[in-house]
Amino acid sequence: MHIPDGYLSPITYIPSYAVAVPLFAYGLKKLKQELSEETLPFIATLTALSFLVMMINIPIPGGTSGHAIGAAAIAILFDPWISFICLSLVLLIQSLIFGDGGITAWAVNSISMGFVASFSAYYSYKFLKRFNKGIALFISGWVSIVTASFVIALFLGIQPIVAHDSEGKPLFFPFDLSITIPALVFSHMVYFGVVEGIYTVLVVKFVEKLKLSLTKGVQNEA
Amino acid sequence: MxxxxxxxxxxxxxxxxxxxxxxxxxxxxxxxxxxxxxxxxxxxxxxxxxxxxxxxxxxxxxxxxxxxxxxxxxxxxxxxxxxxxxxxxxxxxxxxxxxxxxxALSFSKTLTYLLVLSFSQILMFKKYFIDFKMALKSRTIEKPKQRELYNFISTVFYFFLNKSINNSKEISQAMKSRGFFND
Known part of the structure; x- marks a missing residue:
């Protein structure tokens, strides 16, 4: 789902940096206040965990497989701010060190895959867990990736509208919202959303079964 | 500079x-x-x-x-x-x-430490993960069933989650003992 460099116009990525950087700074400050001197190492090791999650291929019924982003599991087990910071760091390391994803797209990727995915999963689970925990976990994972894909589809889909030449030809991503929303959101609804849902159920239930004590999160609030 | x-x-x-x-x-x-x-x-x-x-x-x-x-x-x-x-x-x-x-990013002390720590942990975790995959491959003759793969994923995740928490405590103590938080 990462957007590479070259597909977002400056009119899109500069304002998105103006949103993502203060959010990242606020999240970091908030976590420092809550976790004090354990913050830096804790975020660093969870960032490595998030990176690793993206390397694990999860089989889904039907014979195919895909990787999760793990935002929902970390948001539910710990805190959505932790999940957002870790995912943003993973994306920064991927773009600047491994050359995967783009530096111009970092802010948009961070807002969608970090912020939107983490908070949508956290609040979906908080709302749904009273009905059925297992289903709530699956839906939270599914919601996290579908909402993230929707935000990415929005950013990509507005490119031909905000950045085109005098003849109306696109200068960056060429397809508009009528194509990006169905193409991206639908594939995430039927495929990657299922992967993320299965992953969220597997890991949260497993951790819960082992009664691992965690810093904070919806699990510990209950 | x-x-x-x-x-x-x-x-x-x-x-x-x-x-x-x-x-x-x-x-x-x-x-x-x-x-x-x-x-x-x-x-x-x-x-x-x-x-x-x-x-x-x-x-x-x-x-x-x-x-x-x-x-x-x-x-x-x-x-x-x-x-x-x-x-x-x-x-x-x-x-x-x-x-x-x-x-290059040393204008922000926090960001630099986070990047250095995260990157070193990523390299270590990557190495462990390759070991896990090779261990699974060497111990299975037939293609693992879906249920077995789910168990493998849960166990791997638990290992790394545990490792994340333990490593963070170790790093925190190491940084504390070297006076990092008093600077």
């Missing part, structure tokens, strides 16, 4: 490469980057092509088909977007190759 200057030069170049829409500008930029790459040119070329191949192919082919269907011209856009993405990707790999990123 050199790394910081190069970092800001990189950011400036990225903004320029996304603000100018002339294919000759991209062609000259790519030639310049190739010259700056020196002996690393082929490894950076290879990494850049591999990195953009899938996404660019999907977008370019889709756009060509879409344009043919609509009866519009497509060549200008396809050349422009491929040159733009390639130049940006080549520039990023060139930057990674020539600049110490941790020094």
């Amino acid at each position: 050199r790394d910081k200057v190069l970092f800001f030069l990189y950011i400036f170049s990225v903004i320029a490469l996304t603000s100018i829409h002339n294919i000759y500008f991209f062609a000259v930029s790519i030639l310049l980057f190739c010259f700056l790459a020196g002996k690393d040119i082929f490894s950076i070329l290879k990494k850049s092509v591999l990195s953009i191949l899938v996404f660019n192919s999907i977008v370019s082919i889709s756009y060509i088909l879409y344009s043919i269907f609509k009866g519009t011209e497509w060549i200008d856009y396809v050349v422009l977007i491929n040159l733009r993405v390639f130049s940006l990707t080549f520039l990023t790999f060139l930057f990674i190759e020539k600049v110490n990123l941790f020094k």
Whole structure:
């Protein structure tokens, strides 16, 4: 789902940096206040965990497989701010060190895959867990990736509208919202959303079964 | 200082490469980057092509088909977007190759420590994960069933979750004992 460099116009990525950087700074400050001197190492090791999650291929019924982003599991087990910071760091390391994803797209990727995915999963689970925990976990994972894909589809889909030449030809991503929303959101609804849902159920239930004590999160609030 | 200057030069170049829409500008930029790459040119070329191949192919082919269907011209856009993405990707790999990123980002102490710590943990976790995969492969003759793969994923995740928590405590104590938090 990462957007590479070259597909977002400056009119899109500069304002998105103006949103993502203060959010990242606020999240970091908030976590420092809550976790004090354990913050830096804790975020660093969870960032490595998030990176690793993206390397694990999860089989889904039907014979195919895909990787999760793990935002929902970390948001539910710990805190959505932790999940957002870790995912943003993973994306920064991927773009600047491994050359995967783009530096111009970092802010948009961070807002969608970090912020939107983490908070949508956290609040979906908080709302749904009273009905059925297992289903709530699956839906939270599914919601996290579908909402993230929707935000990415929005950013990509507005490119031909905000950045085109005098003849109306696109200068960056060429397809508009009528194509990006169905193409991206639908594939995430039927495929990657299922992967993320299965992953969220597997890991949260497993951790819960082992009664691992965690810093904070919806699990510990209950 | 050199790394910081190069970092800001990189950011400036990225903004320029996304603000100018002339294919000759991209062609000259790519030639310049190739010259700056020196002996690393082929490894950076290879990494850049591999990195953009899938996404660019999907977008370019889709756009060509879409344009043919609509009866519009497509060549200008396809050349422009491929040159733009390639130049940006080549520039990023060139930057990674020539600049110490941790020094370049040292204007923020917190960000530098987070990047250094995260990156070192990522390298360690990657190595462990490869070991896990090889262990599974060496112990299974037939393709593992879905249920077995789910168990494997849960166990691997639990191992790394545990390791994350324990490592963070160890690192925190190590940093504390070296006076990091008193600075």
